[in-house]
Amino acid sequence: MTQSATSHLLPVFARADLGFERGEGCWLTATNGERYLDFTSGVAVNALGHCHPHLVAALQEQATKLWHMSNLFKSPDGERLAARLCEQSFADFVFFANSGAEAMECAIKVTRKFHAAKGHPERYRIITFDSAFHGRTLATLAATGSPKYLEGFGPPMDGFDQVTLGDLDAVKKATGPHTAGILIEPLQGEGGVRAAPHAFFKALRQLCDDNGLLLVFDEVQTGVGRTGDLFAYKRIGVTPDVMSLAKALGGGFPIGACLATAEAASGMTPGSHGSTFGGNPLAVAAANAVLDVMLKPGFFDHVQKMSLLLKQKLASVVDRYPGVLSEVRGEGLLIGLKAVVPSTDLVAALREQKLLTVGAGENVVRFLPPLIVTEAEIEESVACLEHACAKFADSRLKQAAGQ
Numbered sequence: 082m083t084q085s086a087t088s089h090l091l092p093v094f095a096r097a098d099l100g101f102e103r104g105e106g107c108w109l110t111a112t113n114g115e116r117y118l119d120f121t122s123g124v125a126v127n128a129l130g131h132c133h134p135h136l137v138a139a140l141q142e143q144a145t146k147l148w149h150m151s152n153l154f155k156s157p158d159g160e161r162l163a164a165r166l167c168e169q170s171f172a173d174f175v176f177f178a179n180s181g182a183e184a185m186e187c188a189i190k191v192t193r194k195f196h197a198a199k200g201h202p203e204r205y206r207i208i209t210f211d212s213a214f215h216g217r218t219l220a221t222l223a224a225t226g227s228p229k230y231l232e233g234f235g236p237p238m239d240g241f242d243q244v245t246l247g248d249l250d251a252v253k254k255a256t257g258p259h260t261a262g263i264l265i266e267p268l269q270g271e272g273g274v275r276a277a278p279h280a281f282f283k284a285l286r287q288l289c290d291d292n293g294l295l296l297v298f299d300e301v302q303t304g305v306g307r308t309g310d311l312f313a314y315k316r317i318g319v320t321p322d323v324m325s326l327a328k329a330l331g332g333g334f335p336i337g338a339c340l341a342t343a344e345a346a347s348g349m350t351p352g353s354h355g356s357t358f359g360g361n362p363l364a365v366a367a368a369n370a371v372l373d374v375m376l377k378p379g380f381f382d383h384v385q386k387m388s389l390l391l392k393q394k395l396a397s398v399v400d401r402y403p404g405v406l407s408e409v410r411g412e413g414l415l416i417g418l419k420a421v422v423p424s425t426d427l428v429a430a431l432r433e434q435k436l437l438t439v440g441a442g443e444n445v446v447r448f449l450p451p452l453i454v455t456e457a458e459i460e461e462s463v464a465c466l467e468h469a470c471a472k473f474a475d476s477r478l479k480q481a482a483g484q
């Protein structure tokens with residue numbers, strides 16, 4: 082399925098031949114009127130589902146008051162959002178951006194400037210990991226390090242040393258007089274829902290403390306509820322110095338954020354960074370509304386309960402269809418299903434069952450339901466998976482029988 086030849090959208094996405102016109106909760110209605118169960122959440126963005134009434138009301142109200150203000154002036158609602166994010170995290174300061182890549186750009190700049198301001202501009206290199214994903218700008222692509230994304234765009238930006246995820250010796254070997262920090266996702270999303278042991282994160286923290294490095298967590302995908310707590314670092318029990326957020330932060334309205342301790346941010350002064358749209362009143366209203374909902378008591382209990390249920394049910398399907406699926410992985414509602422059949426075929430087969438999922442690295446299919454998903458919706462998604470698996474198993478039997 083490819084996009085129509087008459088499209089004027091730059092053909093950088095392999096789009097499915099399917100478009101949507103409205104959504105409610107975990108459900109989407111296609112332009113042809115068909116209903117789909119959305120376990121993509123716009124790739125971990127619509128954490129509260131589609132058209133959550135509190136978010137709709139917050140944006141509608143803000144739309145009648147003020148759409149945009151420059152950062153030349155105070156931002157009362159931005160102050161409130163930043164204070165709430167700091168209260169809920171390790172951070173003292175927040176910079177608002179418009180996307181994950183921009184939040185990461187700020188994190189990289191904060192990390193480099195920290196050392197430069199202390200008289201060590203030569204300490205600018207950042208250690209990153211294989212199969213990471215940090216964004217599509219030139220700097221975040223260099224941090225991502227994936228040859229297939231870098232190809233054709235000139236020399237990758239200097240300053241990133243990539244090592245194998247989980248290999249502490251490799252991290253130590255890569256650490257030198259030019260190292261500024263270590264950048265890691267608490268749980269790799271695009272890379273295939275790949276995790277490193279908690280002990281590895283603890284060791285990275287220690288290494289940073291021993292060598293005066295900053296530990297930077299890219300929580301663009303894991304943050305704001307996805308892994309069963311507001312931030313994934315809390316579940317790992319290791320606190321970073323700098324953290325990027327984006328995807329779920331605005332519940333579907335574009336906003337990113339870079340959070341840092343006062344110490345880590347000590348190099349950032351008036352003029353050292355900026356953004357025209359960053360912290361835009363509409364974006365900030367959406368993000369404040371997301372926090373209103375997520376910070377209500379019991380919200381994350383629900384996410385964890387649904388996580389357990391989904392993982393158990395998926396594991397039982399994996400057991401019954403070893404020729405189609407091989408493993409369930411992930412945390413909270415960032416769940417990966419490692420496929421035996423090509424993951425792109427599985428995503429397409431699930432779409433035929435009216436269930437939307439997202440592919441990832443390592444032949445994994447991501448289940449990213451809105452965090453407000455119900456037990457009944459999880460059961461429905463698993464029924465769709467069962468049907469798809471049965472079809473794969475059936476066609477394999479037929480192939481084996483030479484039909």
Ligand SMILES: *Cc1c(COP(=O)(O)O)cnc(C)c1O
Pocket residue numbers: 179180181182183185214215216217266270271299300301302303327328
């Ligand atoms: C999606 C993602 C990004 C990039 O976010 P954009 O908003 O697409 O720029 C960066 N890091 C991680 C971990 C992501 O999942």
